Amino acid sequence: MAGAPWSAGTSPCDGDTSTWAGVLCSKGNVLGLQLEKMGLSGKLDLAPLKSLTGLRTLSFMDNEFAGAMPDVKDLGGLRAIFLSGNKLSGEIPADAFAGMGWLKKVYLSRNSFTGAIPTSLAAVPRLLDLQLNDNKFTGKIPDFPQKDLKMLDVSNNELEGEIPASLKSIEPQMFEGNKKLCGAPVEAKCEPPTTAVSPPTTSPTTTSGKVGTSPSPPAATADATTTTTGTVPAEEGTQGATKPTKGSTSFGVLAAFLGTLAIIGFAVVALQRRREYNTQNFGPTASTKPSLPSAPQSPAKAAHVAAATVTGGRSSSVSGSTAARSSKAGEQGRLTFVRDDRGRFFELQDLLKATAEVLGGGASLGVCYRATLTGGHSVVVKRFKEMNRVGKEDFEEHMRRLGRLSHPNLLPLVSYYYRKEEKLLIHDYVPNKSLAHLLHGEGRAIKKAVVHWTTRLKLVKGVARALQYLYDELPMLTVPHGHLKSSNILLNDRFEPLLTDYSLVPVMNQSHSAQLMVAFKSPERKQFGRSSKKSDVWCLGILILEILTGRPPSYEAAKQSSDQPPSPPQSENDLAGLVASTPEGEWLEKVVDADLKKEDEEGKEEMVKLIKIGMACCEAAVDSRWELKTAVERIEELKGKEDANDEYSYYSSIDGDDFANVAIN
Structure with a gap:
C-alpha cells in the first residue's frame, strides 16, 4: 500500500x-x-x-x-x-x-x-x-x-x-x-x-425505540415537531x-x-444516537374500545384516532369479507385514484394497517401523516376537515382535474378519500426536506445549509415554471395555487422544487382559507376583501426575496406602492419593506444572504436583477404588479454558472446538519 x-x-x-x-x-x-x-x-x-x-x-x-x-x-x-x-x-x-x-x-x-x-x-x-x-x-x-x-x-x-x-x-x-x-x-x-x-399496537412497528423495526423517521419542516440531523x-x-x-x-x-x-485497541463502542419518534399503527387496533383521553393526545395517538374516524368511528378492524357485505362500509372503505399512470397499489385498509407518523400541523391546511405500507412503500396522507363548502360531485370533479396535472415541479396527487365530515388527499412520500428547512434550518442551535447562487436560481426557476403551468392548466381559477410558500415546496432527490398544497382554494372553506392560505394575505385581499389573478404573483415575489435574503418572511406586512416614499420595515421579516427601505447600491451588503457575498461579480449582478423581479412581483398596487408571464420570462433570462449541473455544486458543508428527509407540512 x-x-x-x-x-x-x-x-x-x-x-x-x-x-x-x-x-x-x-x-x-x-x-x-x-x-x-x-x-x-x-x-x-x-x-x-x-x-x-x-x-x-x-x-x-x-x-x-x-x-x-x-x-x-x-x-x-x-x-x-x-x-x-x-x-x-x-x-x-x-x-x-x-x-x-x-x-x-x-x-x-x-x-x-x-x-x-x-x-x-x-x-x-x-x-x-x-x-x-x-x-x-x-x-x-x-x-x-x-x-x-x-x-x-x-x-x-x-x-x-x-x-x-x-x-x-x-x-x-x-x-x-x-x-x-x-x-x-x-x-x-x-x-x-x-x-x-390490523396488527395489534404492540407489534414491533409501533415501538419506535427498537432498532431496525420502525421506518427511518423523517425530519420535519419548520412547522413540524421532530427532526433528524x-x-x-x-x-x-x-x-x-x-x-x-x-x-x-x-x-x-x-x-x-x-x-x-x-x-484502546478499538475498544470504544460506536455512539448510537437514538431518538423517540411518534409512530403507531395508522389503523385502529383489534378488540379495543374507544374512550375519551384524560390528557392531551400525543401525535401518534392523534394518528390512531384519525384512522378510527375514517372508518366511521369504529374501534375494531373489519375483515375484508365482512366489509364486502356492508354497502355502507364498502362506500367508506374505498380510495379513488386519480392518475392514469398509476395503478391501485394500496387500499384504505392498507392505510389502516400501516405504521403512521405525524409529520406536521400548526398553521397548515390539514394534519399530515406518513403511512408506511406493509411492502415498505410510504405515502403521505393529509387529513382535511375544512372542505365542507362543496358537495361530493364537485369535490370529485376537482380532484380528477388535479389528477390530470403533470409537471416535473409539482408533487402529484395520487388518490383521495371522501366523506362528508372530512377528506383525505394522498401523495407519494418525498424523502427530503422542504425549501424552508434548506434556507432556515430548524431552530437557533442548528445551522442552515450553505446554498449557492446557481442553486437558488434553479429553485426560483422551477417554482416559476410550475406556477405558470398551473395558470395555463387552470385558467378558470382566480388563484391557481393559493398557498405558495417555502414550507410547501419540497425537494426531490436532485434537490429540485416540488410544489404542494396547490389549487385547493375551490374546495376549502373561505374562512379557513382566509386565515391560513398565504394568497389571502395579499394586499388586495386586505384592502378590497377579494383576491386577484396576481395574488399568487405576490406570493412568488415574497418567496424570491426569502430565497435571496435567507430570512423567513412575514405575510402580515406589505410593501407600499411605488408612488409612495419607502418606509422602514414593520418587522425584521417584512422582506419587501426591508428591500424598499434599503438603497439599491446597498442590497448586496445589507439585504442579500451573507452566504452569497462570496459569489463572483457576474453572480452578484444577476442577484440584483432577481431582487428587482421579486419587488416587481410584490407591488402592493395590483395594477403596478407584474403579470406572471412577465415575471417568468425575466426569471428565465437570468444566468448561473455553466458548470453547476454537477451534483457536488449544490451545497457546501453545513457543520453537522443533515438534509435527506422531507416532511410535508
Whole structure:
C-alpha cells in the first residue's frame, strides 16, 4: 500500500499524493481511508473523523472488526462505505443512514448483522450499489424507490415476504438463500393474505425505540415537531475544507483516530444516537374500545384516532369479507385514484394497517401523516376537515382535474378519500426536506445549509415554471395555487422544487382559507376583501426575496406602492419593506444572504436583477404588479454558472446538519 506509516509531525497529504498508508488525497485534502486486509480488530469508533469535511469514502473491508455497526450518519459527506468481510454483528438502527444525501455505495456483506434491513437505506436518494449478502437479516425487504439503483444483493440472509415491485429488474441470484422470499423476480409465488385484521399496537412497528423495526423517521419542516440531523457534504474534493499543512486539522484528526485505534485497541463502542419518534399503527387496533383521553393526545395517538374516524368511528378492524357485505362500509372503505399512470397499489385498509407518523400541523391546511405500507412503500396522507363548502360531485370533479396535472415541479396527487365530515388527499412520500428547512434550518442551535447562487436560481426557476403551468392548466381559477410558500415546496432527490398544497382554494372553506392560505394575505385581499389573478404573483415575489435574503418572511406586512416614499420595515421579516427601505447600491451588503457575498461579480449582478423581479412581483398596487408571464420570462433570462449541473455544486458543508428527509407540512 502506497504511503508511509502514520507519524506525528507529518501531513497525510501532499497535493494529490498520500504520504500516509491507506489515506486517499485530493488537492491536499483527505478524500478517503482505505485500510483493507490489514488484520485490524476491535470496535470501530468513527467519531474522530467528523471534522474531515472532505471525507468521501471509507473502506475497512476484510479485517477483524467486531461489535455493532459504527455510527456513520454523522459523516454525511460520504459517497461510499465498505465494511464487508468483518465480524460486525447485531441489529442496525433503522435511522443508521438518515441524512446521508450523497451516499452511493454501501457494502455490509459477509458480516453477522441481524434484524431488519434499516429502512433509512431506502431514503438515500443517490444509492447505486447496496450489498447486504451473507448476513442474518430478517423480515421484509424495504421498498427501494431509487431509480438509479443498479445493484442490490441480499442473498444468503433470512428475509421473507414479497419482493417489492421496485426491485423486479434485479437479477434473481441477488435474492438466493432466502427461503421465504416470494414474488418477482424469484419463481416462488406469494400466498394471498388470509385476513385483513390490523396488527395489534404492540407489534414491533409501533415501538419506535427498537432498532431496525420502525421506518427511518423523517425530519420535519419548520412547522413540524421532530427532526433528524446529520451532515450535508462539501463539494467534491475541495469545497468546505482547507489545505492541510504540518500540524494541520487533517493530521490532528487522523492522528487522533489512529491513536484511538492503537491505545484502546478499538475498544470504544460506536455512539448510537437514538431518538423517540411518534409512530403507531395508522389503523385502529383489534378488540379495543374507544374512550375519551384524560390528557392531551400525543401525535401518534392523534394518528390512531384519525384512522378510527375514517372508518366511521369504529374501534375494531373489519375483515375484508365482512366489509364486502356492508354497502355502507364498502362506500367508506374505498380510495379513488386519480392518475392514469398509476395503478391501485394500496387500499384504505392498507392505510389502516400501516405504521403512521405525524409529520406536521400548526398553521397548515390539514394534519399530515406518513403511512408506511406493509411492502415498505410510504405515502403521505393529509387529513382535511375544512372542505365542507362543496358537495361530493364537485369535490370529485376537482380532484380528477388535479389528477390530470403533470409537471416535473409539482408533487402529484395520487388518490383521495371522501366523506362528508372530512377528506383525505394522498401523495407519494418525498424523502427530503422542504425549501424552508434548506434556507432556515430548524431552530437557533442548528445551522442552515450553505446554498449557492446557481442553486437558488434553479429553485426560483422551477417554482416559476410550475406556477405558470398551473395558470395555463387552470385558467378558470382566480388563484391557481393559493398557498405558495417555502414550507410547501419540497425537494426531490436532485434537490429540485416540488410544489404542494396547490389549487385547493375551490374546495376549502373561505374562512379557513382566509386565515391560513398565504394568497389571502395579499394586499388586495386586505384592502378590497377579494383576491386577484396576481395574488399568487405576490406570493412568488415574497418567496424570491426569502430565497435571496435567507430570512423567513412575514405575510402580515406589505410593501407600499411605488408612488409612495419607502418606509422602514414593520418587522425584521417584512422582506419587501426591508428591500424598499434599503438603497439599491446597498442590497448586496445589507439585504442579500451573507452566504452569497462570496459569489463572483457576474453572480452578484444577476442577484440584483432577481431582487428587482421579486419587488416587481410584490407591488402592493395590483395594477403596478407584474403579470406572471412577465415575471417568468425575466426569471428565465437570468444566468448561473455553466458548470453547476454537477451534483457536488449544490451545497457546501453545513457543520453537522443533515438534509435527506422531507416532511410535508
